[in-house]
Amino acid sequence: MTAQPKSIVIYEISKNKAISVPLEHESVWLSLDQMTELLNRDKSVVSRHIKNIFAEKELVRKSVVANYATTAPDGKTYKVDYFNLDVIISVGYRVKSLRGTQFRIWATKTLRDYILKGYAINKNRLIDTGIDELGRAVALIKQTLDSKVLTTVESRGILRVITDYAHSWVMMHKYDEGEIKISGKTKPKYALTYDEAIGFVHELSTTLHAQDAATKFVGMERDDHGLDRIIGSINQTYGGKDVYKTVEEKASHLLYFVIKDHPLIDGNKRSGSLLFIHYLAMNGLLFRQTGERTINDNTIVALALLISQSHPKDKEIMIHLITNLLG
Structure with missing residues (x-):
């Protein structure tokens, strides 16, 4: 530019x-x-x-x-x-x-204020156009920003979520106005199984324990077979057709369910993020054609935080947020 x-x-x-x-x-x-x-x-x-x-x-x-x-x-x-x-x-x-650290802290706060205030100024215009989903997403993000002291990775990731999601909203609005065409969603070519999933979780747990970076409960399943049910729900069909039809939908629900339903005693955010990345990679959606990651590590950390902090009633807006970021 x-x-x-x-x-x-x-x-x-x-x-x-x-x-x-x-x-x-x-x-x-x-x-x-x-x-x-x-x-x-x-x-x-x-x-x-x-x-x-x-x-x-x-x-x-x-x-x-x-x-x-x-x-x-x-x-x-x-x-x-x-x-x-x-x-x-x-x-x-x-x-x-x-000095770089000090600048990062200043820039993060400046950008956060700029984006949130900018949204507030344009709130009425957004409502007038009949679109309030962006407002709900920003409200969820603001709630998380206000609820805890964020680490560097979380701060950078949440800012990326805000900006990327705002961009996707603009793209969808242009599409509604007939100004742009959006390509179809990705059809799954790979299905995650429970045996694979629990194998990856155990592998992650072993690595973290070797680094003394986790409690002994990380990766341990609860007694209610929660992870097995989550994998089953991602792959479920109705009338011979997938309930979640695209890779974006399946990946988003996988990340959300593992973090929100707590199938493990500890390590749900890390395990959910790992399975999310693996599922995207196996379905060819982890990288864009430019070679850039579709969704980077900081953004995944931020999404995991947002999901864990969100209210269950906001499930759909969280799913929409993730799928839009993958689009």
């Missing part, structure tokens, strides 16, 4: 030093020079890390780089590459920068 950013926010690096940060497309953006100043690292070091991020396919360049018109000290205007929060955070982790 090449343009002037719609909004600018000021971030104070120190008492006597500040940078102007573009805020657009639900992210904050920094140039290479600004990132160098923020992280207090040599420009060549930051540049090398950015190149490695793209070379290792951690991020896709066209999704995280914008080209903005910038006025230089000589008074001339130049086109300059700006990198979004995903890149800034990734570089910050690689150089182990305290």
